[in-house]
Amino acid sequence: MHxxxxxxxxxxxxxxxxxxxxxxxxxxxxxxLQEMQRTDPLAAAALSLAIQQGNFEAAQKTYQDFLKKxxxxxxxxxxxxxxxxxxxxSLLERTLSADVPPTLSTSLQQFGYDTFNQTVSTFxxxxxxxxxxxxxxxxxxxxxxxxxxxxxxxxxxxxxxxGNITLxxxxxxxxxxxxxxxLERTLRRHLSKYYSNFNLSVAMGELKTITVYVIGEVSRPGxxxxxxxxxxxxxxxxxxxxxxxxxxxxxxxxxxxxTIKTIDLYxxxxxxxxxxxxxLRHEDTVFVPLIGPVAAVAGxxxxxxxxxxxxxxxxxxxxxxxxxxxxIAIASRLQLFRFSENRKKVILDIDLSxxxxxxxxxxxxxxxxxxxxxxxxxxxxxxxxxxxxVRGHVRHPGSFEWKEGLKLKDIIQKAQLLPTxxxxxxxxxxxxxxxxxxxxxxxSLEALMNGDDKQNIxxxxxxxxxxxxxxxxVETIAVSGEVLRPSxxxxxxxxxxxxxxxxxxxxxxxxxxxxxxxKRKNIEESQQxxxxxxxxxxxxxxxxxGAEGTATAISAEEAALARSELALNQNLLxxxxxxxxxxxxxxxxxxxxDIDSWKDSKDDLLLQEGDSLHIPKRPQEILVIGEVYSPGAxxxxxxxxxxxxxxxxxxxxxYAEKDQVFVVQANGFAFGVDSxxxxxxxNVKLGAGDAIFIPQRVERYAGMRFTKDVMDILFKTAVxxxxxxxxx
Numbered sequence: 193m194h195x196x197x198x199x200x201x202x203x204x205x206x207x208x209x210x211x212x213x214x215x216x217x218x219x220x221x222x223x224x225l226q227e228m229q230r231t232d233p234l235a236a237a238a239l240s241l242a243i244q245q246g247n248f249e250a251a252q253k254t255y256q257d258f259l260k261k262x263x264x265x266x267x268x269x270x271x272x273x274x275x276x277x278x279x280x281x282s283l284l285e286r287t288l289s290a291d292v293p294p295t296l297s298t299s300l301q302q303f304g305y306d307t308f309n310q311t312v313s314t315f316x317x318x319x320x321x322x323x324x325x326x327x328x329x330x331x332x333x334x335x336x337x338x339x340x341x342x343x344x345x346x347x348x349x350x351x352x353x354x355g356n357i358t359l360x361x362x363x364x365x366x367x368x369x370x371x372x373x374x375l376e377r378t379l380r381r382h383l384s385k386y387y388s389n390f391n392l393s394v395a396m397g398e399l400k401t402i403t404v405y406v407i408g409e410v411s412r413p414g415x416x417x418x419x420x421x422x423x424x425x426x427x428x429x430x431x432x433x434x435x436x437x438x439x440x441x442x443x444x445x446x447x448x449x450x451t452i453k454t455i456d457l458y459x460x461x462x463x464x465x466x467x468x469x470x471x472l473r474h475e476d477t478v479f480v481p482l483i484g485p486v487a488a489v490a491g492x493x494x495x496x497x498x499x500x501x502x503x504x505x506x507x508x509x510x511x512x513x514x515x516x517x518x519x520i521a522i523a524s525r526l527q528l529f530r531f532s533e534n535r536k537k538v539i540l541d542i543d544l545s546x547x548x549x550x551x552x553x554x555x556x557x558x559x560x561x562x563x564x565x566x567x568x569x570x571x572x573x574x575x576x577x578x579x580x581x582v583r584g585h586v587r588h589p590g591s592f593e594w595k596e597g598l599k600l601k602d603i604i605q606k607a608q609l610l611p612t613x614x615x616x617x618x619x620x621x622x623x624x625x626x627x628x629x630x631x632x633x634x635x636s637l638e639a640l641m642n643g644d645d646k647q648n649i650x651x652x653x654x655x656x657x658x659x660x661x662x663x664x665x666v667e668t669i670a671v672s673g674e675v676l677r678p679s680x681x682x683x684x685x686x687x688x689x690x691x692x693x694x695x696x697x698x699x700x701x702x703x704x705x706x707x708x709x710x711k712r713k714n715i716e717e718s719q720q721x722x723x724x725x726x727x728x729x730x731x732x733x734x735x736x737x738g739a740e741g742t743a744t745a746i747s748a749e750e751a752a753l754a755r756s757e758l759a760l761n762q763n764l765l766x767x768x769x770x771x772x773x774x775x776x777x778x779x780x781x782x783x784x785x786d787i788d789s790w791k792d793s794k795d796d797l798l799l800q801e802g803d804s805l806h807i808p809k810r811p812q813e814i815l816v817i818g819e820v821y822s823p824g825a826x827x828x829x830x831x832x833x834x835x836x837x838x839x840x841x842x843x844x845x846x847y848a849e850k851d852q853v854f855v856v857q858a859n860g861f862a863f864g865v866d867s868x869x870x871x872x873x874x875n876v877k878l879g880a881g882d883a884i885f886i887p888q889r890v891e892r893y894a895g896m897r898f899t900k901d902v903m904d905i906l907f908k909t910a911v912x913x914x915x916x917x918x919x920x
Contacts, residue, residue, distance in 0.1 A: 282436040300488050303497035303513075304440050304461045308411070308433025323396050323421065325373025330420070330474070331355055332400030337379065341390035348397065361386050372396065404472045406431035408480035409438025423469045424455055427478045438480040441502045445470065446477040456502065462513065485563035489514040492521035492571045507542075507567060508557030521569045529566040580651050582607040584659035585614070594653050601640055601648045603657060609637065614660040620649065621656040667801035671696050674703035674807040683799045689783070690791040692799060698787075704810040705785050707858035707881045709778060713802035716777025780860030811858070811881040816841040818886035819848035828880040835874035837884055849887040856883045 282302060334350040337359070349357040355368025362382050370378060376394045383392065400420045404427050407413045411432025418430065424445050434440055443455040459465040472478070487510050488498040494515025501510075507528070511517060528540040542556045578594045580603060587608035600620065609615070615638035622631050633649065637659070640647035667683040669692065676697030684691070689710070699705060781795040790796060813825040814837050821842025834855065844850055853873055854864035858881030865873045878884070 300490055300496060300498050302436050302486070303495070303499050304457060305433065305436055307461060308429060323372050323399070325371060327372040327396075327421075329367050329370045329372060329375060330400050331368060332398075333420070334397040334399075335375075336395045336397055338393045338395070339383070339387075339390050343387045343390045350398075351400070359383070402472065402474040402476075404475070405477040406480075407477065409435045409482060410480050411435055418472075420474075421471060423471050424453070424478055425460070425466070425469045427472060428480075431478075434480045437483055439483045439500060441484060441500050442481060444479045444481070445472070446479060447473065447475075458500075458502075458513075487561045487563070487565040487567070489567045489569070491569035492518040493569055494518065501561060501563070505561045506558050507561050507565075510561055510565075510567060511557065511569075517569055518571075520571050522572050525570045527568045527570070529568065530562060531564050578653050580653070580655045580657065582657045582659065584657075585610055585612060585661035586659050594651065594655075598651045599648050600635065600651060600657065603651065604637065604640065604659075607657075607659070609641070609659065610661075612661050612663050613637070614662045615641070617660065619658040620651070621658065622652060623654055665801070667799075669799055669803040669805060671805045672807075673805075674700040674809055676700060683801070683803075687799050688792075688796045689781075689799065689805070690787050690796045692805070693787055699785055699807060702809045703785070703807045704858070704881065705783055705807060706879060707808045707811065708781060708783055709806040709808065709860070710781050710797065711777045711804045711806075712779050712800065713777060714800070715779055718777075778860055782859050782861070808881075814878055814880070815883035816886075817883060819845040819888045820886055821845055828878075830877070832877070833874065834876050834878065834884055837878070838886070844886065845888075847889040849889045852887045854885050856885065858882055 281299070329351060331351050331353045334348065337345075337347040337349065339345050339347075345360075347359065349359070351357055351367060356364045356366050358364055359379070359382065362385070365379065365382050367375060367378065376392060379394065380392050383390070401417050402420050402422070403415055403417055404422065405415050406427050410428070411434075413431065416427060416430050418427065422430075424443070428434070428443070434443070440457045440461075443457065444451045445453045445455065453468070453470055455468045459468055483500055485501045486498050487501055487505070488496075489510050490496045493511060496514060499510055499513050526542040526544055528542060530538050530540065532538050544556060576591070579591045580594050580598070581591045582589050582603060586604075587610055589607065592603055592606060616636065618635045618637045618640075620633040620635060622633060623629075624631055635647045635649065636644070637647075664685070668680050669683055670680050671692070672678045675693070676699070678696070681692060681695060693699075779797065781797065783790050783795050812828055814828050814832075815825055816837050817823050820838060823841060826837050826840050834853070838844065851865055854862055855876070855878065856862045858879060863870055870876060
């Protein structure tokens with residue numbers, strides 16, 4: 193009675209809402225309901241309910257969401273897990289790789305095991321994949337029954353643990369053990385006892401979960417709850433695949449204690465053949481025994497690896513499993529490394545150059561392979577001997593074929609000289625007859641191209657022809673600071689500093705030409721090299737002085753003083769070493785804004801590659817550095833003298849070396865108390881940007897004269913560098 197009422201109500205809903213339903217139905221394909229039942233039973237049930245309720249807007253939205261989900265492929269493919277970390281080479285890989293010649297530059301790995309390094313989170317087939325008619329229904333399976341005709345309804349049922357389902361009015365129906373292809377016929381028979389003139393459709397939903405065991409030499413042995421469509425391959429992937437101690441060729445599937453199938457994964461890995469795969473059942477076991485005999489193929493084959501052997505494998509069969517021999521292999525150089533009777537290792541040479549048969553059928557390779565054999569196939573020597581090469585200033589440099597009787601002019605014409613090629617001299621670099629050295633044969637390319645047969649020498653294999661250019665290398669100088677056009681300029685041959693300043697447009701109004709900083713790269717390198725030599729010499733003297741001081745000490749106090757001096761000197765030398773990279777190669781020059789007044793003088797330097805020129809802004813300070821009470825910068829006043837600036841800096845400090853005061857001028861020159869024509873240092877007038885240095889007196893103890901020398905050198909070196917850095 194309830195079913196009749198349900199049908200009447202559903203029919204009335206369709207009748208009352210017929211116009212709306214007709215418009216909605218026109219947007220649907222004919223088999224829409226069957227498709228939804230097969231792939232998404234819940235969406236199909238929601239769609240039917242919305243239609244029964246007359247809510248066609250909701251029905252249409254349900255169907256559109258279903259289509260979008262299908263387009264996105266939602267829940268179709270399992271998500272990927274991160275790739276496994278590369279495994280540590282196994283004992284087999286380490287042993288067999290040891291004999292691979294280094295020229296092959298490869299390490300052998302066991303074949304097939306890396307297939308399992310990239311796996312997925314589940315290997316149960318997608319719920320969207322239809323089950324076949326042979327699928328056996330069991331507890332946990334869920335499917336949807338749809339009836340239309342004299343009875344209308346959609347029923348979602350699940351098989352109980354007892355193997356039954358319950359249908360309205362029909363009651364309990366046993367279905368466990370039925371094949372899916374016979375399920376619809378069985379249910380139709382039961383429903384026909386209560387209904388007539390109806391249609392029936394059965395669509396599988398969620399599949400039952402089964403428990404399988406994967407044990408033996410696998411990465412993650414244990415029991416797995418998997419989809420009932422899971423195959424032996426899927427179970428292996430779920431368990432991480434065989435370890436490198438496990439077999440790939442004799443994997444067993446056990447059911448009820450009996451081996452029902454033995455799987456060779458090489459059929460799948462080498463040929464893509466999945467015919468040995470099989471669907472598992474509840475409580476099946478996949479067992480991976482220990483690996484069998486192995487042999488390796490290394491070198492110039494398509495797939496060098498370590499292969500597991502099964503049966504009577506031959507050497508040729510192993511090479512075929514490795515993809516065959518590459519064309520770059522030496523047919524006469526195939527080597528077999530073999531362990532003989534657990535006593536020694538031997539090497540056997542196999543020559544295939546005399547056979548025209550494929551590698552697999554060659555008589556030399558028909559012999560049976562043994563456990564731990566290594567077949568090494570070496571490559572052809574990749575250097576071409578019968579060739580000559582042209583390098584240098586030609587249009588087509590490179591290598592050319594050598595033939596008997598080939599002459600120099602033939603190659604030069606192929607390489608094509610350029611208008612800037614230097615025709616005065618070319619060179620042929622040739623190996624000597626004993627191949628122990630090279631000789632250089634000069635040639636005149638101009639005479640050669642004019643028909644001089646003496647220059648047209650016969651070439652030999654491996655000759656190298658050098659063609660030079662008449663163009664000199666581009667030399668540049670960087671100009672910065674207070675000039676009208678600062679930039680990097682190309683140096684003309686024979687160009688001097690005065691010429692360059694004419695090209696840059698002269699100086700700006702703020703330029704301080706007296707403080708010009710001119711740097712030269714080779715001077716920088718020379719300064720660093722000389723200081724390094726000096727430091728090495730000084731270091732030897734420091735060690736010698738320290739040893740003498742300790743040896744001649746007559747008291748513990750003097751010995752301690754000698755050790756202190758040695759430590760101090762070594763620290764000072766370490767400080768000097770850090771200054772090696774701070775030298776910038778400054779050349780002291782004395783120039784003025786009137787370029788003509790010093791043009792062609794000693795200060796008008798001939799420019800070189802890597803030079804740099806900086807014109808600073810006019811400074812307003814004088815630096816007072818060293819042993820004064822307030823070292824630092826003082827405002828420059830033209831009428832002030834050295835002593836005035838020292839007084840302004842607080843006067844000499846307690847340990848000042850008054851007789852060692854010196855001045856570094858802004859132009860890079862320096863003078864001290866003992867410099868000629870200086871006179872009284874205290875009354876010397878300075879220029880803006882000059883720096884006054886007052887050294888510190890170090891010789892406070894009788895045994896520290898050497899330390900004073902080191903400190904004096906270090907101080908003067910440091911302050912010169914500091915002056916350039918601070919003022920300019």
